[in-house]
Amino acid sequence: MARALITGIGGQDGSYLAELLVAKHYEVVGLVRRDPDEDIPTLREVEDRVELVRGDLLDPASLRRAIADVRPDELYHLAAPTFVPASWEDPTSTMAAIAGATSTLLAAVLEIDRSIKVHVATSSEIFGDAGESPQNEHSPCRPRAPYGVAKLAAHGMVRVMRAHHGLFACSGITFNHESARRPDHFLPRKVTRGAAAIKLGQADALELGSMDAVRDWCHARDVVRGAWMALQHDEPGDYVFASGIGRTVEDLVTTAFNVVGLDWRDHVTVNPAFVRAPEATPPVGDPTRAREVLGWEAETSFEEMIREMVEADLAETAQYMAGSE
Structure with a gap:
């Protein structure tokens, strides 16, 4: 062993x-x-x-x-x-x-x-x-x-x-x-928690920075x-x-709010104080070597991952609400 x-x-x-x-x-x-x-x-x-x-x-x-x-x-x-x-x-x-x-x-x-x-x-x-x-x-x-x-x-x-x-x-x-085990201060968890809270009436809005920033999420x-x-x-x-695909924050937000059946544009605002200068080089990975040498590739799609996170946040928020009644 x-x-x-x-x-x-x-x-x-x-x-x-x-x-x-x-x-x-x-x-x-x-x-x-x-x-x-x-x-x-x-x-x-x-x-x-x-x-x-x-x-x-x-x-x-x-x-x-x-x-x-x-x-x-x-x-x-x-x-x-x-x-x-x-x-x-x-x-x-x-x-x-x-x-x-x-x-x-x-x-x-x-x-x-x-x-x-x-x-x-x-x-x-x-x-x-x-x-x-x-x-x-x-x-x-x-x-x-x-x-x-x-x-x-x-x-x-x-x-x-x-x-x-x-x-x-x-x-x-x-x-x-990412995953449902990601701490709250990371952007994707902030977004999925925000979508869940808004859906369950625990929040009215979500404040973010640039919607155009690009990341490679898996x-x-x-x-x-x-x-x-x-x-x-x-x-x-x-x-x-890496997934090998660059996605914007808007892609992330759209996907999360789609899970709860809401239009993010009705709930998300951009705070200029959170907006950073665009990166000269978008951080997107090329996993070709891992695929060719190890046979590795990302098996969970971006959409599946975000759905998993939102559903975990919905369950956790609902449990909190029930416990506070």
């Missing part, structure tokens, strides 16, 4: 990956920053089949100890700060938590057991103003925020450790991926399946995991 260690197991991606690996009969151990005995809602489906250990991205000793104690066959490093704007407030901690933690884990694998296969989740933010769209594994990298700089450093560390030491280390360059389940597939391949490598 294979043994996997997942950092960030309580997050959106980590919880879906845990479910995938449990279904494949792995022994799954998750690294969490909180008390391992605390309830983690995202893990309720598999909480009796995963083991949790404590660790912190800013505590290198705890990361090395986790590798030494767990001795996994596969390490999935998913934990990281995820909200890009917050990286401007504390770029030092962002760099330490992303690039520093990745370096620590790779070094620990090298020291303790270099047969461990490693997947590191990087980000489309490494490309920034790449000058070409869609972006692939060889596109120029010109990140626009400290978060992207840190992810690029982690991405580079995977490459050099693989090339110099022969580690089986892969970088998953993930574009925007489901988190597909992304973590790609991570697993990368570690099953004969050779390590880097892969873009």
Whole structure:
């Protein structure tokens, strides 16, 4: 039975990956920053089949100890700060938590057991103003925020450790991926929650920024399946995991409000304070290599994903309303 260690197991991606690996009969151990005995809602489906250990991205000793104690066959490093704007407030901690933690884990694998296969989740933010769209594994990298700089450093560390030491280390360059487990401060969840609240009479309007901004959205389940597939391949490598389709915020809003049978134009307003300058390079991924090498592709359509999110938000909002009566 294979043994996997997942950092960030309580997050959106980590919880879906845990479910995938449990279904494949792995022994799954998750690294969490909180008390391992605390309830983690995202893990309720598999909480009796995963083991949790404590660790912190800013505590290198705890990361090395986790590798030494767990001795996994596969390490999935998913934990990281995820909200890009917050990286401007504390770029030092962002760099330490992303690039520093990745370096620590790779070094620990090298020291303790270099047969461990490693997947590191990087980000489309490494490309920034790449000058070409869609972006692939060889596109120029010109990140626009400290978060992207840190992810690029982690991405580079995977490459050099693989090339110099022969580690089986892969970088998953993930574009925007969503689900009903996405935190509220991310735009797609804000939109789906807003549509549900308006439908159920809990809100009258939804305030957004530019409706023309472009993103490449796919489901988190597909992304973590790609991570697993990368570690099953004969050779390590880097892969873009994305739908390959750029959609606007208006596309997102239209799809969400269609689920609840409403015309978004009757409920959504644009706040100029939220509007940012258009990006020079639309962040759209080219998943050709993942498809050709791994046989991976996004299986959940954009429309299915948004419907799943809206329906989850409708159910949660209705439950809240019933409980408050």
